[in-house]
Amino acid sequence: MNNQRFFQFQRLCLMTGILIVASLHLQALENENPYDKPFVEHCSYDEKIPTPSAFLGYPFASRAATYAETRFYFQMLAGQKENIELYIYGETHEKRNLILLAISSPENMARLDEIKANIQKLTDPRKLRDNAEAEERIKTTPAIAWMAYSIHGDELSSTDAAIWLAYQLAAGQDETTQKILRETVVLIDPLQNPDGRERFLAQMRMFNGKVVNPDVQSAQHSGMWPWGRGNHYFYDLNRDFFILSQPETRARIQSFLEWRLQLFVDSHEMGPLDTYLFSPPREPINHNLTPMHHKWQTLFAEDQAKAFDTHGWSYYTREWLDMWYPGYTEWIAYSGALQILYEQAGVHGSAVRRADGATMTYRESVHHHFTSSLANLTTLAEHRGEFLQDYYQERQKTVQPPQKNEIHAYLIEPGANTGREKKLIDNLLWQGFEIYGADQSFRVSGLVNSFGESLPEKELPAGTYILPTDQPQKHIINAVFEFDPRLKDEFLAEERYYLEKRNESRMYDQSTWSMPIAYGVRCYQATFPIAIAKTRISAVKQQENPFPPERPKYGYILPGNDDASTFAICKLLEKGYAIHVAERDFRSGENKFVKGSFLLRNVENPHRFDEDFQQIIADTGARISKADTALDLQGVDLGGQYFSLLQTPRIGIFMGRTVSATSYGATWDLLDCKYRTRISSLDFDRISSLDLRKYNVLIIPSAWMGGAQGGLEPLKLWVENGGTLIAIGSAVSLLTHPNANMSAVRERADILDQLDVYMEEIEREENALHATASQADVWDYSPAKIEKATDAVERKSEDKDKLKRADAWERRFSPQGAFLRGVKDPDHWLAFGVNDPLAVMVNESRSYFAKSPVQTPVRFTDELSIRVSGLLWPEARKRYAKAAYVTREGKGKGQIILFPYQPNERGYYDETTRLLWNAVFLGPGLGAQAPIPW
Ligand SMILES: [Zn+2]
Structure with a gap:
């Protein structure tokens, strides 16, 4: 930031600060249980450094500091001392900077570049001459600690703890502080999610009164929809670490790779009536985490416990925190750092009355977090040498050739979906993975594909992406790429016990997440070396698609099996282009196109196809082909009924009190931020007073009963008049x-x-896909040829109550994030551009069944083949076998499309997200009837 901008910012901060202090100061004064313990006993401080209270103008931790106050205080510290630097390492959707304060001894800060270079070499031992050089560098290199706070915006106390930690390290004269500064470089990331915190603080301010209220149910504690946990698009940033759908995560990962830290602390809050939790976690623990990680987590925990015992504070470890899903900040643990997580009982910037009658104040909660952070930094400082030794040795193992039977490499076969492949490879490069492209085509035996099938032999083309595992990012590569991570027997037994005995799960998050499966790319794992000529890839070039030099005689074509086309189509629809989608495979000249490909005819788009068109094609990387004639006597003519005209979607998404903020946010982000399509966000509770005629697509994200009270009637009428209604997740049950x-x-x-009736219908639908007939069926009729499914079926009549009891029991064993195998109806437009089979993420206890006339573009397979990856109990196999994944049914002139499991959860799962894109952008043209203007 340049100076001028900074000073403008300072003025802004001061003004904002004054306003907030004026409105909230009363609360601090009236606090009925003052908690005024010093954060560090008997510590003297450099008086030239203003305390947080003196600088911010209110008693520190009498309320939660705002983003502006935090930043302002940090900026002041950086201006006061030479051994403090403030960096801006990213920007949020709402244009707030992400800040990082670096602090160490003046000697260390003077040679920061050298320290960073040393750490980079220890991280990647291929850059070192030998062990002796490593030893030499370890002797003189401080360890780097990244102290991160408030990734969930409504978990307030963490950021204030960061402020005091910065003050302590800047002004503390005690030996502990001095040792931390000598032995480590501390990076303080005080606010990982500024947009969420500011939203939540605004709610706290709205509902705060003159009198302090320690009742956690009151609005100044609970906040209101959409609360403050997520960022601007309500994403849980602490699930995004390999998904990288949000700018905060992308910036953080980039900065991680620059600093290559050894310790990462992630500070949270939990329920207000709890105590305090810290690492180590309990099972399931991901097997890609190293023994070094477990060793040091234990040692750090012992010191952290001692620090709490000094005060007699309550805490616990291992009770519910697990370490299975690598998309938390735990990502960094797979990249070599020690990751520690804390959870403080949250008091929402105020005070909370607890069950034992005691009141916990905000200052006390801040004190806990600060004490944890200081304890962790002290442990790191005391063990710096041994820690760096362990770190280096662990890093050395990552660059050794993998053991026998370990995965040596992942191979990604390039295909038609260049847009999606580019996105995936961009993401992998962003995570610091070393990726190569095969120089020539090659044959290889013994690969396993992402559906777990062994391939005896496979020919792979030149350009196949190769991701070897002998590289510094080995553990995170395996953690995010593994097709089917296995939970241990002991954990499965424990999970089963909890489910049967208590109807509770021990899984904290989903059981699987594999990137190649979620992206739907063709990926193979090799448990042997891939010894071929290959070239390192440093960036994925945008597909170079030469634009036809002359305007074709008939029109332009975009392939339907490339996500790049979908981005172009959104922009072209918005600009009013007439676009058709093919419902049959077709050809144009030498080129073949799959159904779902797009055709833009010259005569329907007069005065278009100008520079604007070329720009859209270039920006989106879409591949464009020309059509010089509509005739194909061997195939499909381009001027006929197999090409349906798209209608520009006018989209409304329901939001509000009874809608899941994350489900709404993911869909909002997809359409607004990723596809840059205009959407209206509509209050679900006001459905009966809205003029729904403005929209031809309405989306209900996951929502609970009670929403849209008495409001389904207007929706029904709207659908019958030609609307496309899409319901997602729990809204399906409405x-x-x-x-x-x-x-x-x-x-x-x-x-x-x-x-049984549904199963009969499903069998008929499946048989229809393979229907054949010959003269023998008619002219040489024989009764034995009649299909069994059409025989009269004797209905088994079982006791209905007994069935319900069995279903209720089996529901306990529902998938909590497992990939299930779906197969598509190859003719259905909703499944255009989607692989067959495809993997679907399911984390819902409901399964749904459909029969004709409802169409089921994607249905789960049978009990035997349904599990692709993750924990799926036998009961669940049965309940989801042949169930519907996506359904489409006509109603009047409109249609209803149901996605019982969020297809784009967490901004991930590009494969199933394509189905949602089809529903929104193809739906109004292909499944509903639009009036023709006159
Ligand atoms: Zn949290």
Whole structure:
């Protein structure tokens, strides 16, 4: 930031600060239980450094500091001392800077570049001459600690702890502080999610009164929809660490790779009536984490416990925190750093009355976090040499050739979906992975694909991406690429016990996440070396798609199996281009196109195809082909009924009190931020007073019963008049409830005594895909040829209550994030551009069944083949076998499309996200009837 901008910012901070202090100061004064313990006993401080209270103008930790105050204080510290630097390492959606304060001894700060270079070499031992050089560098190199706070914006106390930590390290004269500065470089990331914190603080301010209220149910504690946990698009940033869908995460990962830290602390809050939790975690623990990680987590925990015992504070470890999903900040643990997590009982910047009658104040909660951080830094400073030794030795192992039977490399076969491949490879490069491209095509035996199938022999083309595992990022590569991570027997037994005994799961998050599966790319793992000529890839070039030099005689074509086309189509629709989508495979000249490809005819787009068009094609990387004739006597003519005209979607998304903020946020982000399409966000509670005629696509994200009270009638009318209604996640149950009179799809629990009827229908649908006939069926008729499915079926009549009891029991064993295998109806437009089979992430206890006339573009496979990856109990195999993943049914002139499991959860799963794109952008043209203007 240049100086002028900084001074403008200072003025802004001061003004904002004064306003907030004026409105909230009363609360601090009236606090009924003052907590005024010093954060460090008997410590003297450099008086030239203003304390947080003196500088910010209110008693420190009497309330939560704002983003501006935090930044302002940090900026002041950096201006006061030479051994403190403030960096800006990223920007949020709401244009707030992400800041990082570096602090160490003056000697260390003077040679910071040298320290960073040493650490980079220890991290990648291939850059070192020998062990002796490593020893030499370890002797003189401080360890780097990244102290990160408030990734969840409504977990307030962490940021204030960061402020005091910065003050302590800047002004503390005690030996502990001095030792930390000598032995380590401390990076303080005080606010990982500024947008979320500011949203939550605004809510706290709205509901704060003159009198302090320690009741956690009151609005100044609970906040209101959409709360403050997520960032601007309500993403949980602490799930995004390999997904990288959000700018905060991308910036953080980039900075991690620059600093290559040894310790990462991630500070959180939990329920207000709890105590304090810190690492180590309990099982399941991801097997890609090293023994070094476990060793040091234990040692750090012992010191942290001692620091708490000094005060007699309560705490616990291992009870619910696990370490299985690598998309938390734990990402850094797989990259070599020690990761420690804390959870403080949150008091929302105020005070909370607890069950034992005691009141916990905000200052006390801040004190806990600060004490943890100081304890961790002290442990690191005391063990710096041994820690760096361990770090170096662990890093050395990563660059050694993998052991026998370990995965040596992942191979990604380039295909038609250049847009999606580019996105994936960009992401992998961003995570610091070393990727190569095969110089020539090659044959290889013994690969395993992402569906777990062994391939005896496989020919792979030149340009195949190769991701070897003998590299510094080995553990995170394996953690995010492994197709089917296995939980240990002991954990499975424990999980089963908890489910059966208490109807509770021990899984904190989903059981699987594999990137190649989620992206739907063709990926193979090799448990042997891939010895071929290859070239390192440093960036993925945008596909070079030469634009046809002359305007074709008939029109332009964009392939339907490339995500790059979908980005171009969104922009072209917005600009008013007439676009058709092919419902059959077709050819143009030498080129073949799959169904779902897009055709823009010259005569329907007069005065277009100008520079603007070329720019859109260039920006999106879409591949464009020309069509010089509409005739193909061997195939499909381009001027006929197999090309349907798209309608520009006018999209409304429901939001509000009864809608899941994360489900709404993910869909909002997808359409607004990623596809740059205009959407209206509509209050679900106001549905009956909205003029729905403005929209031709309405989306209900995951929502609970009670939403849209009495409001389904207007929706029904709107659908019948030509609307495309899309329901996601739990909103599906609002429409499929037998009393809703909306959808004919049924939840399994509602049709237990009719499952055989559904199965018959499903069998007929499946048979229809392979239907053949010959004269023998008619002219040489023989009764034996009649298909079994059309025989009269004797209905088994089981006791309905018994079936319900069994279903309720089996529901306990529902998937909490497992990949299930779906197969598509190859003719259905909703499944255009999607692989067959495809993997679907399921984390819901409801399964849904559909039969004709409801169409099921993607359905789960049978009990035997349904599990692709993750924990899927036998009961769940049964309940989800042949269930519907996505359904489409006509209603009047419109249609209802149901996605029982969020297809774009966490901004991930590009494969199933394509289905949602099809629903929104193809739906109005292909599945609903639009009036023709006159
Ligand atoms: Zn949290």
